[in-house]
Amino acid sequence: MIIDYDVHHGNGIQDIFYTDPRVLYFSVHQAPFYPGTGYSEERGEGAGLGTTINVPLPATVGYEIYEPVFRQVMSHAADRFNPQLILVSAGFDAHWNDPLGQMNLSTAGFAQLTKMIIDLAQMLCNGRLVMVQEGGYNLDVMGACVATCINLLLGDDAAVDSLGAGPNAEKEFHLNAEVLVAELRRIHKLTGYRMRNAPKPDIERLRREMKGPDA
């Protein structure tokens, strides 16, 4: 499985594996944007139909959209596909301080998305995960995000976030995350899908928490 959070659609990766059912390609990218491919209707072809998942997002939507897309679409598709290995197209040009991308992710946001991928790799394929550096056009952003990812891969969840949350730019587009996720789950036949390998909730702990500290 290849997870691509670079701000551009990975048209080359998609092309290579478009008819190949052995590789699940998941890409979240800014749209409309270069290279102009990666519509959600592009789902693979022939034997590979269903093993390409594209999530084109309008500029500026930020982490509040990335998070539910990763948690409720990418993770479930990964669980269903059950990969032997996860590769990450680790481009950091969706960062708010990148001069090309306009997706308003912070270093901490990238850290959360990356942590979700690491957890999935541990759950699904014995931690087999390779992160490959892709785009990114601001060296300070690249340094912070790469250092953060290396920390995470070493088991330390400290984000190296020297750049902060960004100027909190006015959003040009407002997406309803629930509607978006439902539509993506419908397109990719994930409606009603539940994670096979999800860790069971700790019912006793939840009970204790609901009762409060005095119970």
Ligand SMILES: [Zn+2]
């Ligand atoms: Zn890129």
